[in-house]
Amino acid sequence: MTKIDRSLLEDILETIDAPVVILATDGGILRFNKACERLTGYSAGEVVGRKVWDFLILDEEIGAVRSVFEQTRGDDTPTHFVNYWKTKNGGRRLIEWSNKKVEATKVYQACIIATGKDITEARSQEKALSESKAFLRSIVDASPVAIITTKDTGEILTFSRQAELSFGYDWAEVIGNNVRMLMPAYEQSRHDGFIERYLESGEGHIIGKARPVTALRRDGEEMPVILHVSEFQDDQRIFVAFIEDVTEQRKTERRLAETRDQLQHVGRLGAMGEIASSIAHELNQPLTAAASLVGAVSLTLKKADRETNRETAQLLDDAVDEIRRASEIIRNMREFVRKRKTARSLYDVNKVVEDACKVALIGADADGVCVTTDFSPKAGEMLLDRIQIQQVVTNLVRNAVDAMKETPQRELRISTARQNGYVEVRVEDTGDGISEEIEKHLFQPFVTSKEDGTGIGLSISKSIIDAHQGEIFGANKDSTGCVFAFRLPVSKNDLIPGP
Amino acid sequence: MTSSLAPNNASVFLVDDDLAVRRGVAALLAAADYAVVSFESAEAFLLDLPELELDNAAMLVDVCMPGIQGLELQEQLKAQGVALPVIVMTAHGDVAMAVRAMRSGAVDFLEKPFTADEVSSALTRAFSAELPAAEPNESLASDLRTRFEALTPRETEVYGEIVAGATSKEIARALEISPRTVEVHRQNLMTKMEAGSIAELVRMAVALGICD
Numbered sequence: 001m002t003k004i005d006r007s008l009l010e011d012i013l014e015t016i017d018a019p020v021v022i023l024a025t026d027g028g029i030l031r032f033n034k035a036c037e038r039l040t041g042y043s044a045g046e047v048v049g050r051k052v053w054d055f056l057i058l059d060e061e062i063g064a065v066r067s068v069f070e071q072t073r074g075d076d077t078p079t080h081f082v083n084y085w086k087t088k089n090g091g092r093r094l095i096e097w098s099n100k101k102v103e104a105t106k107v108y109q110a111c112i113i114a115t116g117k118d119i120t121e122a123r124s125q126e127k128a129l130s131e132s133k134a135f136l137r138s139i140v141d142a143s144p145v146a147i148i149t150t151k152d153t154g155e156i157l158t159f160s161r162q163a164e165l166s167f168g169y170d171w172a173e174v175i176g177n178n179v180r181m182l183m184p185a186y187e188q189s190r191h192d193g194f195i196e197r198y199l200e201s202g203e204g205h206i207i208g209k210a211r212p213v214t215a216l217r218r219d220g221e222e223m224p225v226i227l228h229v230s231e232f233q234d235d236q237r238i239f240v241a242f243i244e245d246v247t248e249q250r251k252t253e254r255r256l257a258e259t260r261d262q263l264q265h266v267g268r269l270g271a272m273g274e275i276a277s278s279i280a281h282e283l284n285q286p287l288t289a290a291a292s293l294v295g296a297v298s299l300t301l302k303k304a305d306r307e308t309n310r311e312t313a314q315l316l317d318d319a320v321d322e323i324r325r326a327s328e329i330i331r332n333m334r335e336f337v338r339k340r341k342t343a344r345s346l347y348d349v350n351k352v353v354e355d356a357c358k359v360a361l362i363g364a365d366a367d368g369v370c371v372t373t374d375f376s377p378k379a380g381e382m383l384l385d386r387i388q389i390q391q392v393v394t395n396l397v398r399n400a401v402d403a404m405k406e407t408p409q410r411e412l413r414i415s416t417a418r419q420n421g422y423v424e425v426r427v428e429d430t431g432d433g434i435s436e437e438i439e440k441h442l443f444q445p446f447v448t449s450k451e452d453g454t455g456i457g458l459s460i461s462k463s464i465i466d467a468h469q470g471e472i473f474g475a476n477k478d479s480t481g482c483v484f485a486f487r488l489p490v491s492k493n494d495l496i497p498g499p
Numbered sequence: 500m501t502s503s504l505a506p507n508n509a510s511v512f513l514v515d516d517d518l519a520v521r522r523g524v525a526a527l528l529a530a531a532d533y534a535v536v537s538f539e540s541a542e543a544f545l546l547d548l549p550e551l552e553l554d555n556a557a558m559l560v561d562v563c564m565p566g567i568q569g570l571e572l573q574e575q576l577k578a579q580g581v582a583l584p585v586i587v588m589t590a591h592g593d594v595a596m597a598v599r600a601m602r603s604g605a606v607d608f609l610e611k612p613f614t615a616d617e618v619s620s621a622l623t624r625a626f627s628a629e630l631p632a633a634e635p636n637e638s639l640a641s642d643l644r645t646r647f648e649a650l651t652p653r654e655t656e657v658y659g660e661i662v663a664g665a666t667s668k669e670i671a672r673a674l675e676i677s678p679r680t681v682e683v684h685r686q687n688l689m690t691k692m693e694a695g696s697i698a699e700l701v702r703m704a705v706a707l708g709i710c711d
Contacts, residue, residue, distance in 0.1 A: 281563075281590050284611050285517045291612035292523030299530035299615050320614055327612055 019095065019116040025073055027051040027066075030111055039095075039118060041088030056085045058092065072099040072112055082119070094120045146243040151236060152199060154178040154191075166225075166245045168218035179241075184216045207231060215243065224250050259387075260359045263394055266387045270460040277463075278445045280330040291323040347386050349379040349423055350416055356393035357414055364401050367410070374415035379423050382488060388464045389488075392472070395457040396427040396484045402450060403431025409480065422470070422487040430481040434474060442474055461486070509626055510534035512551065514544050514560040514572070515588065520611075524559070524618075531619055541567035545575070557584040557606075557625040559618075562596050570596065573603050584625035588613075598664040601701040608698050643703055646692050654691070657684040661697065662704040 013020055014034045022031035028051050032044040040047075040056065047055075053062045061083045068081045078100040084092045095116040104110040140147050146163035150156050156179050159171040167174075167182060174181065180188045198207065207229055215225045228242040298316035301309040354375065361371060397414065404410040413428040434442065434449075441447040443462040448455035458474075465472040465486045472486040511533045515521050521537045528535045536551070538544040541564065558576075562569035569587050576583055587600040587608045597608035607621040650658065653674075660670040667685070671678040694700040 284590050285520050288612035289517070289519035289523035291614070292520070292527040295615040296523070296526035296530040299527065303530070317614075320612075324612055324614070 019118070021052070021114050021116075023052065023069075023112045023114065025110050025112070027053060027069060039087070039093055040085060058084050058086060068099070069112070072101055076101060092120075093118055094123055146241075146245070148179065148182075148241045148243065150179045150239050150241070152195070152239065154180060154195065157238065163243070166217075166223070166243065167215070182215055184214055184222055187214055187216075212246075215245075223247055256355065256358055259355050259390060260362075262387050263356070263359060263391055266391055267394075267460075270388075270391060270464070271456045274445055274456050274460045274463065276330065278459075283330055284327055287323050287327045291320045291327075294319045294323070343387070344383050344385050346381045347384055347389075348381050349384075349425070350375040350377075352384070352386050352389055353393050353414065353416055353425055356390035357397055359390075360394040360397035361401070364412070367401065367405070369401055369404060369410045369412050371412045371414070374413070376415070376417045378418040379416040380418065382423060383491065384468060384488065385464075389468070392461040392464050392486060393425065393427070395461050396486075399457065399484070400427050400429035400431065403429050403433075403482070405431075407431050407480075411481075418490070422489050424485055424487045426483060426485040428477065428481060428483040430479075433476040433480065433482045439476075443472070508534070508555055509622075510536065510552070510556045511622065512544060512556060512558045512560075512583075513537045514539075514541060514558065514564075514569070516540060516561065516564045520561075527615055527618060528559075528622075531615060531622075533622065540564060541569070541572040541575075544572065548581070553581065553583055555626070557586065557622060559586050559588060559609075559622075561588045562600060562608075563590060570600055570603065573600060573605060577604060586621050586625060596664075597698065598662060598701050601698065601705065602662070604705075607702070640706060643692075643707055647703075647707055647709075649691055650688060654684050654688045657681060658688055658692075658700070658704065659709065661685065661688075662701055662709065 013031070016033065017035055019036040019039050020031070020033045021029060021036055024030055028049055029047050032042070032047050037043055053065055057065050065081070065083055068079055072079045078098055080096070080098055082094065082096045084094055086092055096119050097114050097116045099112055099114045102108070102111050102113055140158070141161040143160060143162055146166045147158070147160040148156060148163050149158045156174050156177055159169070159174050163169075164171055180191065183191060210226050210228045213225060213227045215223045215227075217223050224246050226244040226246055228244075229239055230242075231237060231239050294316050298313040298320070301313040301316070354373070357371075357373070361369075364371065397412070400412050404412070407430060409430045411430045413426075415426045415428075417424050417426070438447060438449050443458050444455075445459040446455040447459075462472050465488075468488050470486055470488040472484070474482060474484040476482045511528050513521060513524055513528065513535055515524065515537075516539055518539070521539070525535045525537050536547075538547070541560070544558075545567075560569040560572060567575075573585050573587075576585070585600070585605045587597060587605050588611055589597050589608055590611055597605075600608060606625045609617060609621055647655075656674060657670060660673060665673065667678045667681045670681045674681070689695075689700060692700060692703055694703060
C-alpha cells in the first residue's frame, strides 16, 4: 500500500458512521475509531492497549464474546455476533458485529477488524412492537366475546380463545378457511350478499350495528348470536367480527315466556274457578230458597190429595229437579276448576320464586322500583304445583308494585326462609299499606283497593295455599308498607338441605 | 211420594243468615207440618234459647254464617248440655265440614238445595232415633260391625280418611294412590256398608266408634 492509500483508509475509518475496532490477537485494542468514541464516550487514548472484555463487555456476555473472538482468530471466515457494549457513563448499546481476521504483513501484526452496527433503537422498537402484539392478543383472548378477523374475501385471519369455545373449533382448523364455515347454509347467502353490497357501495348494513344472526357450531348445532362487525384498512381491508353467544340468554327468555304463558292460562282458569266458587255460593242460596218454596207448594197440594193437585204437585217436583240441576251445573263448574289435575313435583323453591318474580317484575324497573331479593339456600326443594305457587308469588309481587305507584319510596323485598318445619316466602313493599276496611276481607273474592282490580288475586292465592296445606297472611309493617307471606309445611317427601 | 209428615207437635229451629232461604225452608217445613221458628243468626238463637221448648224439637242450621258458625253453635249447645238433634246444611263440597259436624254429634247433613223428601227423612231420623251417640241398637250394631269387618284394608283406610273429613284428592295424596282409585274404593265401601250417602257413612262410623 502506498502512503496515500493509507491516509485515505485512515480518513474512511475515522469518518465512517459505523463503529470499527481493531484488536490485537490477545484482545487488546489497537484502533478505536471516532464512531466508537461517540458510541462509548471513551476517547481512543483511554482505551488503546486495554482488552475489550476488561471494560466494554457485560459480565454475562464475556464468555460468549471471547469464544467468538477465539473462533475469529482461528479461522479465515468472518463471524457475526450481537452483543452489548458498556458506555463510559454506565449505559449500554446493542451492537451487531461483523468480525474478520487479517493476517500479519510486513507492516502490520495480525489483527481482527470488527465493524459494528448500533441496533439499540431498532431492537427496542421491534420489542415494543412484539410486546404490543402480545398485549393485543391477550386482550383478544381474554374477551368474553368471540373475536374473528377476516379478509374481505372472507378468509379467516384470527380466531380468539372465546371463538374456539363458542364454535368448538381449534383455531388451527379455521385459519385460512372461509368464514362461511361458521354459519348455516341460509345465513351464508345472506352473508355473501352483505359483503358484496358493502364492497360495491361502501354502504354497510352490517358494519357498526349489532345484529342477531344464527351461527353454526362444529357439532352442527345452530347457535343464536349477536354479531357486531367493524372494519379497518391495513395494507388490506380487514373485517373484525365480535360474536356474542346468546344461547343461554335465549333459553332463559324462552323459559320465562313459557312461565308467563302458563301463569296467564292458569290465572284465567283460577279466576274462573274463584268466580265460579263465589257464584256457586251466592247463587245457591236463592236456588235453595226457590227449591224449598216450590217443594212447600208441592207438599201442600199433595196433602189435599186431589187428582188434579197430584198432577200439579208432580210438575212442581219437576221444577225442583230443574232447580237442583242448575245448582249441579254450578257445582260442576267449580269442581272442574278445583279438581284440575295439579302437577306436584319436587321443585327448588328459590328457583320457582325467582322465575315468578322475573315475570311479575317485567317493567318494574321503569317504574323506579328498587328490588332486593334474599333467597335462603335452606329453602330447598318441595313437592308443589309450580305454576300455582308461581301464580301466588306473581300476585303478591304485582300487588306490591301496584301499591307503590304513588309513593316516593319504592322498595320491594322478596325473601325465602325455612324455619320450624315450614318454608316461608315473603314479599314486602313500602307502599300505602292495607286500609282498615280492606284488611277485614283481605282474602275474600271481589275485595279490592285497585281501581281496575277484580279482587280475585288474593282470593285465588289463598285457595292455592290452602290446597298446599299452607297458610297465607298479610299485614301492615311497623314502618311504611305491608308484608304478604305464605308458608308451606315441610313434609317427609320434601328435600331440604341440612342446616 | 213418600214424604213423611211431622210427628205431632214437632218443632224445628231454623238458623240461616239468608232471608230467602229462611222463608223458603220454613215454608217447606210448615208444609210438612212442622212448627218452625227461624233465626237469622246463631247469636239470635242463643238469645232466645232459654225461652224455647226443647222437647220434641230439632235444629236445622247452616254451617257457614257470619259471626258464630254452625259448628260452634253445635259445640256451645253440647257444652251447655242442651240435647237437641242437629242437622247441618252445607253449600256444595263442604263434606269436610259436614263430617266434622257429624262427629260433633249432628244427626245428618243436607246439601243445599234439598228436596222435601230429603229434609223430611233427615228430620224423621232426628225425631225417631234417640240421639245417635246414645245407646245404639244392639242387633244393628253387630250387623254394622260384620259389614265393617268385611272391608278390605284399603277400604278401611279410605273410610277412616273420609270420616276424618278428607276430600278424595287429599285421600289420594295421603295414601299415594290416584283420586280415581279412591273413588272406586269409596263406591265399594258404600255398597258394602249399605250406606246411601256420606252422611250415613259418617253416622255409621260414629255408631261403630271408629271416630276419634
